[in-house]
Amino acid sequence: MPNLSYSEQTERSIHIKLMHMQKELPLFCKDFFRGIEPQTQPRTRLAYAYDLSVFFDFLINSNPLYKDRRPSDFKLEDIENVTTADIEEYLEYLKYRPDEDREVINKESGLKRKLSSLKSFYNYLFRTERIKTNPAALVKLPKIHDKDIIRLEYNEVAELLDEVDSGECLTERQKLYHKRTRVRDAAILTLLLGTGMRVSECVGINIKDIDFENTAVRIHRKGGKEAVVYFGDEVLDALYAYREERRHIIAESGHEEAFFLSLQNKRMSVRSIENMVKKYASVVTPLKHITPHKLRSTYGTHLYQETGDIYLVADVLGHSDVNTTKKHYAAMKEERLRKARSAVKLRNA
Numbered sequence: 001m002p003n004l005s006y007s008e009q010t011e012r013s014i015h016i017k018l019m020h021m022q023k024e025l026p027l028f029c030k031d032f033f034r035g036i037e038p039q040t041q042p043r044t045r046l047a048y049a050y051d052l053s054v055f056f057d058f059l060i061n062s063n064p065l066y067k068d069r070r071p072s073d074f075k076l077e078d079i080e081n082v083t084t085a086d087i088e089e090y091l092e093y094l095k096y097r098p099d100e101d102r103e104v105i106n107k108e109s110g111l112k113r114k115l116s117s118l119k120s121f122y123n124y125l126f127r128t129e130r131i132k133t134n135p136a137a138l139v140k141l142p143k144i145h146d147k148d149i150i151r152l153e154y155n156e157v158a159e160l161l162d163e164v165d166s167g168e169c170l171t172e173r174q175k176l177y178h179k180r181t182r183v184r185d186a187a188i189l190t191l192l193l194g195t196g197m198r199v200s201e202c203v204g205i206n207i208k209d210i211d212f213e214n215t216a217v218r219i220h221r222k223g224g225k226e227a228v229v230y231f232g233d234e235v236l237d238a239l240y241a242y243r244e245e246r247r248h249i250i251a252e253s254g255h256e257e258a259f260f261l262s263l264q265n266k267r268m269s270v271r272s273i274e275n276m277v278k279k280y281a282s283v284v285t286p287l288k289h290i291t292p293h294k295l296r297s298t299y300g301t302h303l304y305q306e307t308g309d310i311y312l313v314a315d316v317l318g319h320s321d322v323n324t325t326k327k328h329y330a331a332m333k334e335e336r337l338r339k340a341r342s343a344v345k346l347r348n349a
Helices: 006-024 028-039 042-062 076-081 084-095 108-127 154-166 172-195 199-203 233-246 270-284 292-307 310-317 322-340
Strands: 096-099 102-105 216-220 226-230
Touching: 006 028, 006 042, 028 042, 028 108, 042 084, 042 108, 076 108, 084 096, 084 108, 154 172, 154 270, 172 199, 172 233, 172 270, 172 292, 199 216, 199 270, 199 292, 270 292, 292 310, 292 322, 310 322
Parallel strands: none
Antiparallel strands: 096 102, 216 226
16 A cells, blocks of 8 residues: 555545445445535545435334335435425434434534435435435524634633643543653644644644744645644744654654654544543633634634734634634624724823
Protein backbone atom coordinates (compact mmCIF):
# COMPACT_ATOMS: atom_id res chain seq x y z
CA MET A 1 0.00 0.00 0.00
CA PRO A 2 1.44 3.43 -0.90
CA ASN A 3 2.53 5.80 1.86
CA LEU A 4 -0.66 7.79 2.54
CA SER A 5 -1.03 10.97 4.56
CA TYR A 6 -3.20 10.95 7.68
CA SER A 7 -6.11 12.60 5.84
CA GLU A 8 -5.79 10.11 2.96
CA GLN A 9 -5.73 7.20 5.41
CA THR A 10 -8.84 8.56 7.11
CA GLU A 11 -10.67 8.94 3.80
CA ARG A 12 -9.64 5.42 2.78
CA SER A 13 -10.95 4.03 6.08
CA ILE A 14 -14.28 5.82 5.58
CA HIS A 15 -14.52 4.50 2.01
CA ILE A 16 -13.97 0.92 3.19
CA LYS A 17 -16.62 1.29 5.91
CA LEU A 18 -19.07 2.69 3.35
CA MET A 19 -18.42 -0.25 1.01
CA HIS A 20 -19.17 -2.71 3.83
CA MET A 21 -22.35 -0.87 4.84
CA GLN A 22 -23.61 -0.78 1.24
CA LYS A 23 -23.46 -4.58 1.13
CA GLU A 24 -26.07 -4.66 3.91
CA LEU A 25 -28.40 -2.22 2.10
CA PRO A 26 -30.66 -2.71 -0.96
CA LEU A 27 -28.88 -2.70 -4.31
CA PHE A 28 -30.55 0.53 -5.46
CA CYS A 29 -28.83 2.35 -2.56
CA LYS A 30 -25.55 2.02 -4.44
CA ASP A 31 -27.01 4.14 -7.22
CA PHE A 32 -27.99 6.74 -4.64
CA PHE A 33 -24.47 6.95 -3.17
CA ARG A 34 -22.96 7.10 -6.65
CA GLY A 35 -25.39 9.86 -7.60
CA ILE A 36 -24.59 12.10 -4.62
CA GLU A 37 -20.83 11.50 -4.65
CA PRO A 38 -19.91 14.67 -6.63
CA GLN A 39 -21.73 16.93 -4.13
CA THR A 40 -20.83 15.22 -0.83
CA GLN A 41 -17.85 14.25 1.29
CA PRO A 42 -17.09 10.59 2.14
CA ARG A 43 -17.96 11.14 5.81
CA THR A 44 -21.38 12.53 4.80
CA ARG A 45 -22.12 9.48 2.64
CA LEU A 46 -21.11 7.19 5.50
CA ALA A 47 -23.53 9.03 7.80
CA TYR A 48 -26.26 8.62 5.16
CA ALA A 49 -25.54 4.87 4.99
CA TYR A 50 -25.88 4.56 8.75
CA ASP A 51 -29.12 6.58 8.75
CA LEU A 52 -30.62 4.45 5.97
CA SER A 53 -29.73 1.25 7.82
CA VAL A 54 -31.60 2.59 10.87
CA PHE A 55 -34.61 3.39 8.64
CA PHE A 56 -34.73 -0.11 7.17
CA ASP A 57 -34.36 -1.64 10.64
CA PHE A 58 -37.36 0.45 11.72
CA LEU A 59 -39.47 -0.83 8.82
CA ILE A 60 -38.53 -4.44 9.60
CA ASN A 61 -39.28 -4.09 13.31
CA SER A 62 -42.47 -2.01 13.06
CA ASN A 63 -44.25 -3.28 9.95
CA PRO A 64 -45.51 -6.91 9.81
CA LEU A 65 -45.17 -6.85 6.01
CA TYR A 66 -41.38 -6.70 6.34
CA LYS A 67 -40.94 -9.07 9.27
CA ASP A 68 -37.96 -11.46 8.98
CA ARG A 69 -36.52 -9.48 6.08
CA ARG A 70 -33.03 -8.09 5.84
CA PRO A 71 -32.41 -4.52 4.62
CA SER A 72 -30.80 -5.93 1.46
CA ASP A 73 -34.10 -7.71 0.59
CA PHE A 74 -36.04 -4.46 0.05
CA LYS A 75 -37.26 -3.59 -3.43
CA LEU A 76 -38.17 -0.23 -4.93
CA GLU A 77 -41.86 -1.16 -4.63
CA ASP A 78 -41.41 -1.37 -0.85
CA ILE A 79 -39.92 2.11 -0.76
CA GLU A 80 -42.80 3.43 -2.84
CA ASN A 81 -45.34 1.90 -0.45
CA VAL A 82 -43.97 3.82 2.54
CA THR A 83 -46.39 6.59 3.56
CA THR A 84 -45.94 9.99 5.14
CA ALA A 85 -47.45 8.55 8.31
CA ASP A 86 -44.78 5.82 8.32
CA ILE A 87 -42.04 8.44 8.19
CA GLU A 88 -43.65 10.47 10.97
CA GLU A 89 -43.81 7.28 13.04
CA TYR A 90 -40.11 6.74 12.21
CA LEU A 91 -39.30 10.13 13.72
CA GLU A 92 -41.11 9.14 16.91
CA TYR A 93 -39.14 5.89 16.94
CA LEU A 94 -35.86 7.78 16.61
CA LYS A 95 -36.44 9.87 19.72
CA TYR A 96 -35.81 6.91 21.97
CA ARG A 97 -34.83 3.45 20.78
CA PRO A 98 -32.82 0.46 22.02
CA ASP A 99 -29.68 -0.45 20.06
CA GLU A 100 -28.09 -3.74 21.13
CA ASP A 101 -26.91 -3.14 24.70
CA ARG A 102 -27.52 0.61 24.84
CA GLU A 103 -30.28 3.18 24.49
CA VAL A 104 -30.09 5.78 21.73
CA ILE A 105 -31.72 9.17 22.23
CA ASN A 106 -32.00 11.61 19.34
CA LYS A 107 -32.71 15.25 20.07
CA GLU A 108 -33.67 17.95 17.58
CA SER A 109 -30.38 18.02 15.68
CA GLY A 110 -30.19 14.22 15.45
CA LEU A 111 -33.77 13.95 14.21
CA LYS A 112 -33.17 16.66 11.63
CA ARG A 113 -30.05 14.96 10.31
CA LYS A 114 -31.70 11.56 9.96
CA LEU A 115 -34.78 13.01 8.28
CA SER A 116 -32.53 15.06 5.96
CA SER A 117 -30.75 11.84 4.97
CA LEU A 118 -34.08 10.16 4.21
CA LYS A 119 -35.30 13.19 2.23
CA SER A 120 -32.11 13.16 0.13
CA PHE A 121 -32.62 9.44 -0.52
CA TYR A 122 -36.25 9.85 -1.59
CA ASN A 123 -35.50 12.99 -3.61
CA TYR A 124 -32.86 11.10 -5.60
CA LEU A 125 -35.16 8.15 -6.32
CA PHE A 126 -38.02 10.48 -7.30
CA ARG A 127 -35.82 12.74 -9.43
CA THR A 128 -34.36 9.78 -11.33
CA GLU A 129 -37.90 8.36 -11.81
CA ARG A 130 -37.23 5.17 -9.81
CA ILE A 131 -40.37 5.91 -7.75
CA LYS A 132 -43.54 7.84 -8.61
CA THR A 133 -44.29 9.35 -5.19
CA ASN A 134 -42.15 11.13 -2.62
CA PRO A 135 -43.72 10.84 0.86
CA ALA A 136 -40.62 12.25 2.56
CA ALA A 137 -41.17 15.59 0.81
CA LEU A 138 -44.37 16.09 2.83
CA VAL A 139 -42.68 15.69 6.22
CA LYS A 140 -41.38 18.91 7.74
CA LEU A 141 -37.92 19.04 9.27
CA PRO A 142 -37.91 19.43 13.07
CA LYS A 143 -37.44 23.00 14.26
CA ILE A 144 -34.03 23.52 15.82
CA HIS A 145 -34.11 25.82 18.83
CA ASP A 146 -31.06 28.03 19.20
CA LYS A 147 -28.81 27.24 22.13
CA ASP A 148 -26.33 29.45 23.88
CA ILE A 149 -22.76 28.86 22.78
CA ILE A 150 -20.79 27.28 25.59
CA ARG A 151 -17.36 28.85 25.78
CA LEU A 152 -14.65 29.61 28.30
CA GLU A 153 -14.14 33.08 29.71
CA TYR A 154 -10.64 34.54 29.75
CA ASN A 155 -10.09 33.62 33.40
CA GLU A 156 -11.31 30.06 32.74
CA VAL A 157 -8.84 29.67 29.88
CA ALA A 158 -6.02 30.70 32.22
CA GLU A 159 -7.25 28.32 34.93
CA LEU A 160 -7.48 25.46 32.44
CA LEU A 161 -3.91 25.95 31.20
CA ASP A 162 -2.69 26.31 34.79
CA GLU A 163 -4.30 22.97 35.63
CA VAL A 164 -2.59 21.32 32.66
CA ASP A 165 0.74 22.63 33.94
CA SER A 166 0.22 21.63 37.57
CA GLY A 167 -2.22 18.70 37.53
CA GLU A 168 -3.06 19.78 41.06
CA CYS A 169 -6.75 18.85 40.99
CA LEU A 170 -6.38 15.50 39.22
CA THR A 171 -6.85 12.17 40.96
CA GLU A 172 -3.78 10.31 42.19
CA ARG A 173 -4.03 7.89 39.27
CA GLN A 174 -4.38 10.74 36.78
CA LYS A 175 -1.34 12.47 38.28
CA LEU A 176 0.81 9.44 37.44
CA TYR A 177 -0.08 9.83 33.76
CA HIS A 178 0.13 13.61 33.99
CA LYS A 179 3.87 13.42 34.73
CA ARG A 180 4.37 11.72 31.38
CA THR A 181 1.93 13.78 29.29
CA ARG A 182 2.03 17.28 30.80
CA VAL A 183 4.16 18.89 28.09
CA ARG A 184 2.22 17.23 25.28
CA ASP A 185 -1.17 18.06 26.81
CA ALA A 186 -0.15 21.69 27.30
CA ALA A 187 0.94 21.91 23.66
CA ILE A 188 -2.36 20.46 22.38
CA LEU A 189 -4.64 22.60 24.55
CA THR A 190 -2.66 25.76 23.87
CA LEU A 191 -2.77 25.03 20.14
CA LEU A 192 -6.54 24.43 20.14
CA LEU A 193 -7.23 27.52 22.23
CA GLY A 194 -4.78 29.65 20.25
CA THR A 195 -5.88 28.76 16.72
CA GLY A 196 -9.46 27.45 16.90
CA MET A 197 -8.58 24.46 14.74
CA ARG A 198 -10.77 21.36 14.78
CA VAL A 199 -9.59 18.38 16.81
CA SER A 200 -9.46 16.29 13.61
CA GLU A 201 -7.11 18.88 12.13
CA CYS A 202 -4.95 18.76 15.24
CA VAL A 203 -4.45 14.99 15.25
CA GLY A 204 -3.50 15.10 11.56
CA ILE A 205 -0.52 17.41 12.08
CA ASN A 206 2.83 15.97 11.04
CA ILE A 207 6.25 17.12 12.21
CA LYS A 208 6.99 18.73 8.85
CA ASP A 209 3.69 20.67 8.92
CA ILE A 210 4.86 23.08 11.63
CA ASP A 211 6.89 26.11 10.57
CA PHE A 212 8.42 27.33 13.82
CA GLU A 213 10.25 30.21 12.17
CA ASN A 214 7.10 31.75 10.69
CA THR A 215 4.80 30.52 13.50
CA ALA A 216 2.48 28.66 11.14
CA VAL A 217 1.07 25.17 10.78
CA ARG A 218 -0.34 23.43 7.72
CA ILE A 219 -3.58 21.56 8.39
CA HIS A 220 -6.12 19.58 6.38
CA ARG A 221 -9.62 21.05 6.58
CA LYS A 222 -12.86 19.15 6.15
CA GLY A 223 -13.09 17.91 2.58
CA GLY A 224 -9.32 17.50 2.29
CA LYS A 225 -8.48 21.15 1.64
CA GLU A 226 -5.12 22.35 2.93
CA ALA A 227 -4.84 25.57 4.92
CA VAL A 228 -2.13 27.43 6.79
CA VAL A 229 -2.96 28.63 10.30
CA TYR A 230 -0.80 31.13 12.17
CA PHE A 231 -0.25 31.13 15.92
CA GLY A 232 1.12 33.44 18.60
CA ASP A 233 4.03 33.30 21.02
CA GLU A 234 2.22 31.33 23.72
CA VAL A 235 1.43 28.56 21.25
CA LEU A 236 4.98 28.74 19.88
CA ASP A 237 6.49 28.26 23.35
CA ALA A 238 4.22 25.28 24.09
CA LEU A 239 5.00 23.63 20.73
CA TYR A 240 8.73 24.25 21.19
CA ALA A 241 8.65 22.51 24.57
CA TYR A 242 6.89 19.47 23.16
CA ARG A 243 9.12 19.35 20.08
CA GLU A 244 12.14 18.84 22.34
CA GLU A 245 10.33 15.96 24.04
CA ARG A 246 9.09 14.54 20.73
CA ARG A 247 12.64 14.30 19.36
CA HIS A 248 13.47 11.64 21.94
CA ILE A 249 10.40 9.48 21.25
CA ILE A 250 10.68 6.58 18.82
CA ALA A 251 7.29 6.31 17.14
CA GLU A 252 5.69 3.03 16.21
CA SER A 253 5.92 1.94 12.60
CA GLY A 254 3.53 3.94 10.43
CA HIS A 255 3.37 6.81 12.93
CA GLU A 256 6.85 8.29 12.47
CA GLU A 257 5.59 11.50 10.84
CA ALA A 258 2.93 12.28 13.48
CA PHE A 259 3.70 15.25 15.73
CA PHE A 260 1.41 14.40 18.66
CA LEU A 261 1.90 10.87 19.96
CA SER A 262 0.01 8.80 22.53
CA LEU A 263 1.71 6.93 25.35
CA GLN A 264 1.77 3.96 22.98
CA ASN A 265 3.90 6.10 20.63
CA LYS A 266 1.18 6.19 17.98
CA ARG A 267 -0.60 9.14 16.42
CA MET A 268 -3.18 10.46 18.87
CA SER A 269 -6.82 9.86 18.00
CA VAL A 270 -9.72 12.31 18.08
CA ARG A 271 -11.24 10.34 20.96
CA SER A 272 -8.05 10.52 23.06
CA ILE A 273 -7.91 14.32 22.76
CA GLU A 274 -11.62 14.58 23.56
CA ASN A 275 -11.02 12.55 26.73
CA MET A 276 -7.99 14.63 27.61
CA VAL A 277 -9.91 17.91 27.30
CA LYS A 278 -12.76 16.47 29.38
CA LYS A 279 -10.33 15.37 32.12
CA TYR A 280 -8.85 18.83 32.66
CA ALA A 281 -12.01 20.86 32.00
CA SER A 282 -14.14 18.85 34.43
CA VAL A 283 -12.04 19.97 37.40
CA VAL A 284 -11.79 23.60 36.28
CA THR A 285 -15.34 24.26 35.00
CA PRO A 286 -17.53 21.42 36.34
CA LEU A 287 -20.75 23.25 35.38
CA LYS A 288 -19.74 23.56 31.72
CA HIS A 289 -19.53 20.60 29.37
CA ILE A 290 -16.29 21.49 27.62
CA THR A 291 -15.21 19.63 24.48
CA PRO A 292 -12.54 20.41 21.85
CA HIS A 293 -15.30 22.06 19.80
CA LYS A 294 -16.07 24.35 22.75
CA LEU A 295 -12.40 25.38 22.75
CA ARG A 296 -12.88 26.26 19.07
CA SER A 297 -15.94 28.36 20.01
CA THR A 298 -13.88 30.02 22.74
CA TYR A 299 -11.22 31.05 20.23
CA GLY A 300 -13.81 32.31 17.74
CA THR A 301 -15.52 34.32 20.47
CA HIS A 302 -12.32 35.95 21.68
CA LEU A 303 -11.14 36.68 18.14
CA TYR A 304 -14.43 38.39 17.32
CA GLN A 305 -14.34 40.35 20.59
CA GLU A 306 -10.88 41.63 19.77
CA THR A 307 -11.38 42.40 16.07
CA GLY A 308 -15.12 42.76 15.43
CA ASP A 309 -14.37 41.26 11.99
CA ILE A 310 -16.79 38.40 11.31
CA TYR A 311 -15.18 37.67 7.94
CA LEU A 312 -11.78 37.24 9.57
CA VAL A 313 -13.30 34.84 12.11
CA ALA A 314 -14.96 32.84 9.32
CA ASP A 315 -11.69 32.66 7.37
CA VAL A 316 -9.56 31.61 10.33
CA LEU A 317 -12.07 28.98 11.48
CA GLY A 318 -12.35 27.59 7.96
CA HIS A 319 -16.09 28.23 7.52
CA SER A 320 -16.98 27.97 3.83
CA ASP A 321 -20.04 30.19 4.39
CA VAL A 322 -19.79 33.32 6.53
CA ASN A 323 -23.47 32.90 7.42
CA THR A 324 -22.44 29.91 9.53
CA THR A 325 -20.15 32.21 11.48
CA LYS A 326 -22.78 34.92 11.77
CA LYS A 327 -25.28 32.40 13.12
CA HIS A 328 -22.91 31.41 15.92
CA TYR A 329 -21.70 34.87 16.86
CA ALA A 330 -24.80 37.01 16.21
CA ALA A 331 -25.44 37.37 19.95
CA MET A 332 -21.99 38.84 20.40
CA LYS A 333 -22.69 41.39 17.70
CA GLU A 334 -25.76 42.51 19.63
CA GLU A 335 -23.63 42.82 22.75
CA ARG A 336 -21.18 45.08 20.90
CA LEU A 337 -24.05 47.21 19.64
CA ARG A 338 -25.41 47.63 23.16
CA LYS A 339 -22.03 48.79 24.36
CA ALA A 340 -22.08 51.50 21.71
CA ARG A 341 -24.97 53.28 23.40
CA SER A 342 -22.72 54.62 26.15
CA ALA A 343 -19.46 54.85 24.23
CA VAL A 344 -19.97 58.46 23.08
CA LYS A 345 -20.42 61.22 25.71
CA LEU A 346 -22.61 64.14 24.65
CA ARG A 347 -21.55 66.44 27.48
CA ASN A 348 -18.47 66.55 29.59
CA ALA A 349 -19.12 65.49 33.17
